[in-house]
Amino acid sequence: MKAVVIGGGIAGLLAARVLTESFDDVVVLERDKLSDEPEYRAGVPQGRHVHGLLVRGGEIMEGLFPGLRDELVRSGAHLMDAGEMRILNPLGWVASGRSGMPLLVVSRPLLETHIRRRVTAKIVDDAHVTGLTFRGSTVDGVLTRDGRIDADLVVDASGRSSKLPAWLAEAGIAVPEPEVVDSRTGYATRLYTAPPEIPVVVAESLSAPDTPRGGIVMRIEGDRVMVTAQGAGGDHPPRDPEGFQQFLDSLRGPIAGMLADAEPVTPVYLFARTASRRIAFEQVTGWPGGLVAIGDAVCVFNPVYGQGMTVAAMAALLFRRHSDFSAKGCRDFQRKVAKTAQGSWVLSSNADQSWAGVEKTPAPLMRAFRWYMKKWQVALVHDQDIFLRFLRVVHLVASPATLMNPVVFRRLAKYSRLDPRPGRRRAARSPR
Structure with missing residues (x-):
């Protein structure tokens, strides 16, 4: 056969x-x-930009190729706890903590x-x-x-x-x-030398409709960092180095400042077929x-x-x-x-449909989904247990159904009175 x-x-x-x-x-x-x-x-064509290998994917690959993680780490990849990524959402730094889930950070x-x-x-x-x-x-x-x-x-x-x-x-x-479903997201990526104080992963996430800009800094092999700027709703980062730097300077988080002592080693590469x-x-x-x-x-x-x-x-x-x-x-x-x-499609496409011009009047179920996710954005900043539950779903280790239970509802209600609007000022430096 x-x-x-x-x-x-x-x-x-x-x-x-x-x-x-x-x-x-x-x-x-x-x-x-x-x-x-x-x-x-x-x-x-997206190979020059940050690639995320979710925990579930890493587990499958390790099962198919035993020893692959160690092999990649010896070649310069990084292995970290998925819960210790530094993530800035529109409301602040998420309540990171150890998850027990190994995350392989590697270039495509x-x-x-x-x-x-x-x-x-x-x-x-x-x-x-x-x-x-x-x-x-x-x-x-x-x-x-x-x-x-x-x-x-x-x-x-x-x-x-x-x-x-x-x-x-x-x-x-x-x-x-x-x-x-097209959120009209564009990428721009550049590689830099990696000063020792830069963490393995720092991410600033997008969120419709008020936070169209974000970025990721990721350590890769060769003692380099890959910096990908992201812009949704047509607000794309530019190709020229000066414009790229200005885009990074416009972010709320510390990405631009982290690169103060880093030297660029490549041109800026674009990708917009997203x-x-x-x-x-x-x-x-x-x-x-x-x-x-x-x-x-x-x-x-x-x-x-x-x-x-x-x-x-x-x-x-x-x-x-x-x-x-x-x-x-x-x-x-x-x-x-x-x-x-199906599950991954629902999570990502529903989020992308929120960008202006992508859809007309959302269905009632969609409006309920978005309301629920806004509550999650607030809770992720304040509650480490909520963050770790959410993380397992994002990494396809747990079903989205695990987020729909009384324990989670009670925790979300605790934060429902907090202001869900994204902050307009530059965020404070990561707590770690």
Whole structure:
């Protein structure tokens, strides 16, 4: 049995790792030319910016590749307690504290390179897939610029630029229009030398509609810090170094001051393709056998929430519990993929819909959700237990349902009379 995976990014590599447990031959086809060393590549345009690997994602990757964390730390990544991140929300510094959850802080190129070295599947780079081949109602291979490759299963993990809807349309299979939520967020990132006093992670979060600017400082390998400025609702940071610095100076938190003794080592890089998008492949009538899609090919999240790699890892594990790749089996698999992404989609897309111009009048349920989240913003600043509960949900370790219980409601009520409006003055320096 042979499986062909289209795309050699995180989703494709993790899928290939699991498929090697049940397929005799697994081939990964990657469009980019790959290096043996951690390097940025064209197929991952967001690779030059901060990537968040959630705790759940790190746990899955460590399970698939035992010793990966230690290996990455030896190469310059950082391992910290997720609860000790320094986070400034619109109302102040969150009540951080030890959570017992290990958080791997690593650049995207370093993470992907180490995973690729551990995957035993055959990886073919500079491979341009141009379409699918069919035998009746079953996909039986892929077309490339160099010819045809047979397959018993084709996995589309080619990401945001996936051509799968067009390929299915060529076969007479209609795909629903994607659901898109665009907060009009833009990134700008620069690398600096890392003075020893800079913490591993400092983040200043965005919040609609009054706090459209934020940023993240993250230590990475090579004794450097990656500084990503973020602007939502079209308020994007500029590319020129002077404008980038002015944007950092405009933030409420201490990011600009932390960089006073840091030297820039790269230009400023921009990224603005941040719209969230999902395609309901599970609803397609006539979905063929021998074909499934995972990762950003199915559901793309606004990168500001750091959900993409972890949701892709969760989808890869589905191959361990699924062996039927008939037409019915593949459609069932797509339902499982959609369910895996559902919780993350609700959290991120609901937040993004709050930006002016993204939606019209919100539904009553949406208004209730936003009211509830405003209460959480207040509580996160004052209550460490609330913060740690919320953190487990954000990192996909616990279900959002854990936030809906009497204990939490009583704690939120305690802070409901406090002023929920974002502060207008520059925030005080982090308490640690």
